[in-house]
Amino acid sequence: xxxxxxxxxxxxxxxxxxxxxxxxxxxxxxxxxxxxxxxxxxxxxxxxxxxxxxxxxxxxxxxxxxxxxxxxxxxxxxxxxxxxxxxxxxxxxxxxxxxxxxxxxxxxxxxxxxxxxxxxxxxxxxxxxxxxxxxxxxxxxxxxxxxxxxxxxxxxxxxxxxxxxxxxxxxxxxxxxxxxxxxxxxxxxxxxxxxxxxxxxxxxxxxxxxxxxxxxxxxxxxxxxxxxxxxxxxxxxxxxxxxxxxxxxxxxxxxxxxxxxxxxxxxxxxxxxxxxxxxxxxxxxxxxxxxxxxxxxxxxxxxxxxxxxxxxxxxxxxxxxxxxxxxxxx
Numbered sequence: 001x002x003x004x005x006x007x008x009x010x011x012x013x014x015x016x017x018x019x020x021x022x023x024x025x026x027x028x029x030x031x032x033x034x035x036x037x038x039x040x041x042x043x044x045x046x047x048x049x050x051x052x053x054x055x056x057x058x059x060x061x062x063x064x065x066x067x068x069x070x071x072x073x074x075x076x077x078x079x080x081x082x083x084x085x086x087x088x089x090x091x092x093x094x095x096x097x098x099x100x101x102x103x104x105x106x107x108x109x110x111x112x113x114x115x116x117x118x119x120x121x122x123x124x125x126x127x128x129x130x131x132x133x134x135x136x137x138x139x140x141x142x143x144x145x146x147x148x149x150x151x152x153x154x155x156x157x158x159x160x161x162x163x164x165x166x167x168x169x170x171x172x173x174x175x176x177x178x179x180x181x182x183x184x185x186x187x188x189x190x191x192x193x194x195x196x197x198x199x200x201x202x203x204x205x206x207x208x209x210x211x212x213x214x215x216x217x218x219x220x221x222x223x224x225x226x227x228x229x230x231x232x233x234x235x236x237x238x239x240x241x242x243x244x245x246x247x248x249x250x251x252x253x254x255x256x257x258x259x260x261x262x263x264x265x266x267x268x269x270x271x272x273x274x275x276x277x278x279x280x281x282x283x284x285x286x287x288x289x290x291x292x293x294x295x296x297x298x299x300x301x302x303x304x305x306x307x308x309x310x311x312x313x314x315x316x317x318x319x320x321x322x323x324x325x326x327x328x329x330x
Contacts, residue, residue, distance in 0.1 A: 020259060021259065021260060021261050024250050024251040024252075024255075024259055024260045025250065025260055025261070026250075027250040027251075027252075028108070028144075028249055028250025028251070028260055028262075029250070030250075031106065031108040031249070031250050032108055032112065032144060034108075035106070035108045035109045035111065035112030035113075036112045036115070036116070038102070038104070038109065038112070039109075039112045039113050039115070039116040040094050040099065040100035040102050040113055041099070041100050041116075041117075042091040042092060042093070042094070042099045042100070042113050042114070042116075042117045043068070043091065043092045043097055043098035043099045044068060044089050044090060044091040044092070044117065045068040045069070045072065045089075045090045046087065046088065046089050046090070047072075047075045047076055047079045047087075047088040047089075047090075048087060049079055049082070049085035049086060049087060049088075050085075051085040052085065053085050053086050053087050054084050054085050054086070055084045055085075055086050055127075055322075056086070056123070056124075056125045056126050056127060056150050057086055057087040057088065057089055057123055057126045057127070058078075058086050058087070058088045058089070058126065058127045058128075058129060058322065059089050059090075059091070059114065059118075059126045059127070059128045059129065059138075060074075060075060060088060060089070060090045060129045060130070060134075061090075061091065061093060061114070061128065061129065061130035061131070061134030061135070061137050061138050062090070062092070062093065062096065062097075062130075062131060062133075062134045063130075063131045063132030063133045063134050063135075064132060064133040064177065064181075064237070064244060065096070065180075065214065065215055065218060065232065065237075066096065066097075066131075066132075066134070066214075067092050067096050067097030067098075067217075067218075068090035068091060068092050068097055069097070069217075070308075071090050071307070072090070073311075074307050074311060074314070074315065075088045075090060077311070077315050078315050078318060078319060081315055081316070081319045082319055082322060082323060083319075083323045084322070084323050086127075086322065089117075089121070089123075089126075091113075091114065091117055093110055093113070093133070093134065093137060094109065094110060094113055094233075095232055095233030095236050095237055096232055096233075097231070097232075098231070099113075101233035101236065102233070102236065103236055103239075104236070104240065104243075105236055105237060105240035105243055105244055106240075106243050106248065107136055107137055107139075107140040107243075107247060107248070107249065108140060108144065108248075108249060108250070110137040110140065110141075111137060111140040111141040111144050111145065114128075114137065114141050115141070115145055115148065118148055123148075124148070125147070125148055125149065125150050126148065126149065126150065127149070127150050127151045127152070127153070127322060128141055128142065128149055128151075128152050128153075129152075129153040129154075129155070129318060130152075130153075130154055130155065130157075131155040131156065131157070131305075131306070131307060132155070132156065132157050132278075132304065133157070133244055135154040135155055135156070135157035136157055136159060136247055138152050138153075138154055139152065139154060139159040139247075139264075139290070139291075140159075140247075140249060142264040142268070142291075143159075143249065143257070143262045143263075143264055143290060144249065144262070146264055146265070146266070149264070149266070150266065150327065151266055151267040151268065151269070151321070151322075151327060151328070152264065152266075152267075152268045152269070152291070153268075153269040153270075153271070153318055153321055153322075154268070154269070154270050154271070155271050155306050155307060155314070156271060156272055156273045156276050156278050156279060156302075156304050156305075156306050157278050157279070158270075158278065158279050158280070158283035158286070158287055159247050159257055159286065159287065159290055159291075160247055160256065160257075160283050160286055161245060161246040161247055161253060161254075162174040162245045162246075162278075163242055163245040163246055163253070173276075173277060173278065173304070174245055177241075178241055178245075179205065179206075180205075180206055180211065180215060181234075181237060181238050181241055182238065183202060183205040183206060184202075184215055184218075184230075184234055184238075185234050185235065185237075185238040187201060187202065189219060189227065189228045189229055189230060190222065190225060190226070190227040190228065190229065191227055192219075192227055192228045193227065193228075194228075195216050195219055195228070198216055198219055198228065199212055199213075199216060202215070202216070218230055218231050218232045218234075219231070249262065256286050256289075257286075257290060258286055258289035258290055262290065263289070263290060263291075263292060264290065264291050265292065265293065265328070266293060266327070266328040267293050267295075267321075267324075267327055267328050268291035268293060268294040268295070269294070269295050269297070269317075269318075269321045270287065270291075270294055270295070270296045270297070271296075271297050271298075271299060271306055271314065271317055271318075272296060272297070272298045272299065273298075273299055273302040273303045273304050273305075273306045273309070274298050274299055274300035274301065274302060275300075275301075275302065275303040276302070276303045276304040276306075278304055279296070284296070293328060297317055299313055299314065299317070301313070302314070
């Protein structure tokens with residue numbers, strides 16, 4: 001009797017899991033179709049190699065409040081260091097830089113935008129590198145459109161939700177990011193004549209001058225209305241912070257993406273800042289389910305912004321990954 005009951009419970013649990021995966025996949029397909037239908041045009045900057053390219057291009061995706069420009073010197077140095085020459089393309093993600101503004105900020109939408117850009121550029125396959133929010137967009141692209149991705153390198157982020165349940169440290173960092181976005185959204189930017197005025201106002205909320213300076217790179221003169229204006233779609237970003245903090249590919253914000261049964265079977269390289277709490281040991285099982293061939297490298301002297309805090313080591317690590325021998329075959 002006990003064995004029969006145990007077996008029937010196990011069968012029921014298995015059936016429930018299959019149903020859950022099926023529902024998640026259907027929702028994911030719906031999100032993908034909607035994403036592809038609503039894909040926006042992305043601005044991009046390119047670093048061409050001096051030598052003929054010998055391998056598929058590299059796509060570099062910036063983080064929240066960033067733009068392609070953040071990676072300009074990084075990309076130039078990376079291009080110079082690569083043994084196997086490649087084209088390097090840096091898009092501005094939706095609502096960032098000079099790209100189109102849109103209401104949604106879901107990762108499926110971002111992946112659809114990137115897919116459309118690759119098709120526009122007639123690129124069949126690329127290596128994709130992403131930092132923070134861009135790392136999640138890179139992970140989403142690799143999981144949903146694996147035929148377009150040769151390999152993925154993700155800088156200091158995990159493909160998980162950061163909106164409260166992943167331990168005090170990552171939640172604290174996420175709360176700080178939320179408070180920055182809230183402060184930016186509430187600023188009366190049309191009344192400022194200069195960034196200096198805006199900085200003085202923002203200093204009441206954000207103590208860190210480097211962080212303020214980075215956020216205010218998105219404030220530009222308003223040629224038509226006078227004063228200043230945001231180059232980023234701050235309203236959409238502010239409204240979607242829960243979505244940006246999560247990693248919903250169709251499974252819902254409360255569940256891990258691995259519940260969908262998605263996997264990226266080729267090489268994945270994660271770089272963690274030693275002084276950052278964005279990739280935690282508790283995240284490794286989920287990373288392993290989604291990216292079974294992942295390798296994790298810790299950069300002891302860097303925090304979350306690994307590429308700007310220790311650019312030489314980050315470039316060296318990424319270069320070694322891109323030039324590696326025997327990448328996973330297609």
